[in-house]
Amino acid sequence: MTAPALDRAVPAAPRPRFLAGHFEDLGAQTETAQLGIWLFLGSEILFFGGLFTAYGVYRANHLELFRYAHHFLDWRLGALNTVVLIGSSLSAAWSVRCAQLGQRRGLRATLLVTLLLAAAFMAVKYLEYSHKLHHGVGWGASCHPDAEILGELPAALRAVPVPARLGTFFAVYYLMTGLHGIHVLAGMGLYLWLLARARRGDFGPEYWAPVDTVALYWHLVDMIWIFLFPLFYLIG
Amino acid sequence: MTTPSDPPTARSGPRAEHVVPARTLLATAAALLALTALTVAASRLDLGAVNAVVALAIACAKASIVALFFMHLLYERRFPRVILVASALFAALFVAFVVFDTTQYQPDLRAREAQAPPPAR
Numbered sequence: 001m002t003a004p005a006l007d008r009a010v011p012a013a014p015r016p017r018f019l020a021g022h023f024e025d026l027g028a029q030t031e032t033a034q035l036g037i038w039l040f041l042g043s044e045i046l047f048f049g050g051l052f053t054a055y056g057v058y059r060a061n062h063l064e065l066f067r068y069a070h071h072f073l074d075w076r077l078g079a080l081n082t083v084v085l086i087g088s089s090l091s092a093a094w095s096v097r098c099a100q101l102g103q104r105r106g107l108r109a110t111l112l113v114t115l116l117l118a119a120a121f122m123a124v125k126y127l128e129y130s131h132k133l134h135h136g137v138g139w140g141a142s143c144h145p146d147a148e149i150l151g152e153l154p155a156a157l158r159a160v161p162v163p164a165r166l167g168t169f170f171a172v173y174y175l176m177t178g179l180h181g182i183h184v185l186a187g188m189g190l191y192l193w194l195l196a197r198a199r200r201g202d203f204g205p206e207y208w209a210p211v212d213t214v215a216l217y218w219h220l221v222d223m224i225w226i227f228l229f230p231l232f233y234l235i236g
Numbered sequence: 237m238t239t240p241s242d243p244p245t246a247r248s249g250p251r252a253e254h255v256v257p258a259r260t261l262l263a264t265a266a267a268l269l270a271l272t273a274l275t276v277a278a279s280r281l282d283l284g285a286v287n288a289v290v291a292l293a294i295a296c297a298k299a300s301i302v303a304l305f306f307m308h309l310l311y312e313r314r315f316p317r318v319i320l321v322a323s324a325l326f327a328a329l330f331v332a333f334v335v336f337d338t339t340q341y342q343p344d345l346r347a348r349e350a351q352a353p354p355p356a357r
Contacts, residue, residue, distance in 0.1 A: 038316040042323035049327030056335040061342055075276065082272050090265040093256065093306045100255045219306045226298045229272075230291035234279035 018207050030209040037213040041220050048224055051176045055231060058172055062165065067236040069169035071153050072137060072145070074128070078233035081124050082225065088117035089222040092215040095194075099208035107211070108198050114218065115191040118184055125181055132170075139174045143167030173232055180228060183221045190214045254311040264305040271298050 016026050023029040059066050095110035097103075132138075135149035143166050150158060194214055197203065203211055275294040279287060304310045309317055 035315065038319045042319040045320075045323040045327050046330075049330050052327065053331045053334045056331045057338045060335045060339050075279070079272065079276055083269065086265055086268045086272065089268075089302065089306050090261060093261050093264075094258075097255055097258065097261065216307055219302050222306075223299045223302050226302070227292075227295050230275055230279070230295050234275060235288045235291045 016206060018202065026206055026209075030212075033209040033213050034216075037216050041216065044220055048176075048179070051172075051179065052227070055172050055176065058168060062168070065163045065165055065169060068157060068160070068163055069166055070232065070234075070236040071157055072132065072149070072170075073173075073233045075233040077124055077128055078229050081121050082229045084117050084121045084124070085222045085225050088114050088121070089219055091117065092218045096208065096212050096215050099198075099203045099211040100205060102205045104198070104201065104204075107203060108195065111191055111195045111198055111211075115188060115195060118188045118191065121184055122181065122188075125177070125184075129174075137170060138167070139171040140167045143170050176228055177232070180221065180224055183224070187214075187218050187221055190217070254308065256305065256308055256311070260305055264301060267301055268298055271301075 019026055019029060023032070091110045091113040095107055095114060098106035098110055132149070136144045136146045137149060138144075145162060145166070150162070191214065194211060197210070271294055275291055278290045278294070281287070283290065303320060307320075309320065
């Protein structure tokens with residue numbers, strides 16, 4: 001029966017609620033979380049690096065087809081989504097600030113705005129995908145654009161026949177934007193979770209590491225779109 | 237976060253964290269929006285191969301702004317910077333070397349294809 005005696009020997013400092021047993025204090029826990037998220041983000045960059053390589057190889061070898069195919073994408077929708085993601089990154093960064101300063105209402109509001117802007121991004125993406133797939137613009141061998149979507153192309157391109165390898169461009173397009181979209185969906189799940197915890201009042205000046213790590217992930221998703229937007233929508 | 241009246245806390249509680257000022261966050265978003273407008277405007281001009289270079293340069297500038305301010309790398313210790321810069325550098329190396337390689341072999345492949353066309357799908 002030595003345990004009670006030992007307990008009394010330790011000065012009674014209340015242990016923070018969210019401090020895991022294997023950390024000395026919340027500072028060490030936060031630093032470890034940041035180390036972990038940065039390593040994860042590094043692996044994400046390398047992960048997308050493989051797809052950017054596919055893009056580079058395809059573009060280097062079939063530049064003329066690339067110039068043709070990018071006219072199927074509406075740069076206005078791409079620009080709209082860029083603005084939406086920049087806004088969501090702003091509110092994500094603001095949510096970290098609110099948590100650190102203990103502004104609970106501001107934290108809930110910024111988390112909700114981030115979530116809604118992420119949903120808006122996916123809504124625009126849905127409109128783009130469904131428009132293309134509805135008019136036969138699939139990937140690989142299933143890419144047979146119908147007359148209606150071909151009619152939307154610039155007049156100079158309507159005169160030339162549809163290139164045989166158009167589907168390869170769209171395979172790269174759907175893979176890269178699709179994987180990015182999956183990341184946005186995952187981010188929405190994370191923001192729902194943060195929102196639920198913020199409503200419970202979990203976060204404050206002592207404990208804000210989850211808000212920060214999720215925001216860092218969200219900024220990386222924004223960063224990848226910053227490259228996808230010009231590469232697909234703007235340059236031909 | 238720590239005020240002078242706080243008791244000295246050695247290794248207890250979270251370390252004093254840099255809170256990014258509101259003005260910095262707003263300026264970061266404004267810069268990103270301005271660069272988005274710039275990249276769209278630049279793509280309207282027909283500069284040939286330079287278009288891609290300009291678009292990538294602006295994208296790199298935007299990504300750096302996101303990393304420095306939104307991801308608060310400017311205020312971080314060295315380790316996160318090393319991770320981000322190293323992984324971006326290796327991803328860029330990967331893309332560059334594979335693209336050099338494929339453009340090197342492409343003329344040979346095209347010549348062989350011209351001799352014996354691949355079976356039609």
